[in-house]
Amino acid sequence: MREQIVERFCREDVRDLSLTQAFYKLLDENKEYWCSLSTLYRLFRARGLNARRAPTRKARLRSRPTAYSAEKPNEVWTWDITYLRSSTYTGWFYYAYVIVDVYSRMVVSARVFDADNADFAVRFLGDAFRKYGIRPGQLVVHSDNGASMKAAPTMALLEKNGIIFSHSRPRVSNDNPYSESFFRTLKYSGDCLYPRDGFNSVEEAEQWVQSFVEHYNEHHRHRGIRMVTPGQRYRCEDAEVLRRRRETMLEARRNHPERWIGDSVLNCTPIGRVWLNPENGQLEEKRLPGAA
Structure with a gap:
């Protein structure tokens, strides 16, 4: 046997x-x-x-996020940007912009651009808000303290859409574990091997990321949600x-x-309910004017 x-x-x-x-x-x-x-x-x-x-890398100690909870999809998102190596030029990178729904762990949006800047951030987030019909006061968007995340155009977009936004605490190197967990899976999972030699173009990187996201959402069973797929959890x-x-x-x-x-x-x-860790102190939160 x-x-x-x-x-x-x-x-x-x-x-x-x-x-x-x-x-x-x-x-x-x-x-x-x-x-x-x-x-x-x-x-x-x-x-x-x-x-x-x-392949894997040594685990790092990560600071826990502060308190927010989600009881259904599209209540709390986290987003971040990670670099993807170019195979053509040394020191040249493409940048994957990714939003993770905290409740389901589903990647609700992912794009690859050739720069990390506020213009691409605004386009990326705005497209996601429209795609999912986000209403004022409905959504918390959490990110780290990167320049693109805290840039004036990005903050103006969040305010315009009535988004409750939060950032990692000052002097905490990583307060965004849901996004970090996804990036670790993206680069170190055996499900769809990450090209160690890099990508030939931004289009090739985009195609690979979209293929990985589809596999992750619909086939990868996630420990944090009782080993169902993020897509199953998102669709209840x-x-x-x-x-x-x-x-x-x-x-x-x-x-x-x-x-x-x-x-x-x-x-x-x-x-049931999913938390951005209630055991720590208060989340650095800003409720925007007019938000419910």
Whole structure:
């Protein structure tokens, strides 16, 4: 049985995924339950097969964000900009502008430009507000203290649209973990390998980012939302996905009780409210004139 489990998780349909992603993919899409996730990792460790399937970097200590909460999509967004290396010129970069919906972890908008500046920031944010029909007072937009984020044209756009805006606390190097988490996945995930040699053009970078975002939103199962995809969570499909997952687990336990120790199954309760960490002090908040 153990060799069957290892063989199944080395097949072509899941071999490029992490064990965790493969476990939930088979559970949700194929209704295949072979063993617990801890047992799966133990089997792979015993055979020397559990090396990371993607490059990584050493984790950094990150400061927690301050308090804001979201109970549904499009209540709290975080946005940030990350550089993408050019393959043509040393020291030349393209810039990915990305908005993450905190409630669902879905990337609601992503674009690549050839500069990090307020003009592109205004165009990028304005397009997102129009696309999602954002109303005055509806949305909190959180960012770090980058020049493009705090530039006068950017702030004027937020004020015009009645956005409640917040920035990372002074002298805190990273207070925007949702965006940082996505960028880490983008550059270090094994799902869609990041081109280490860079991109030939801004158009090529844009195409790759859009492809990655589609995969991330619809296929990447996220730990922070009970291992459903961001797209499922955004569309409020997560409760049904988790209900079916629980049924699969219970059926597997009935059919193969020898694989279980005790009566527990995976936690399939949907995640509720999501916080930008209420344990810290007050968020640096500015409620704009006329905002509800």
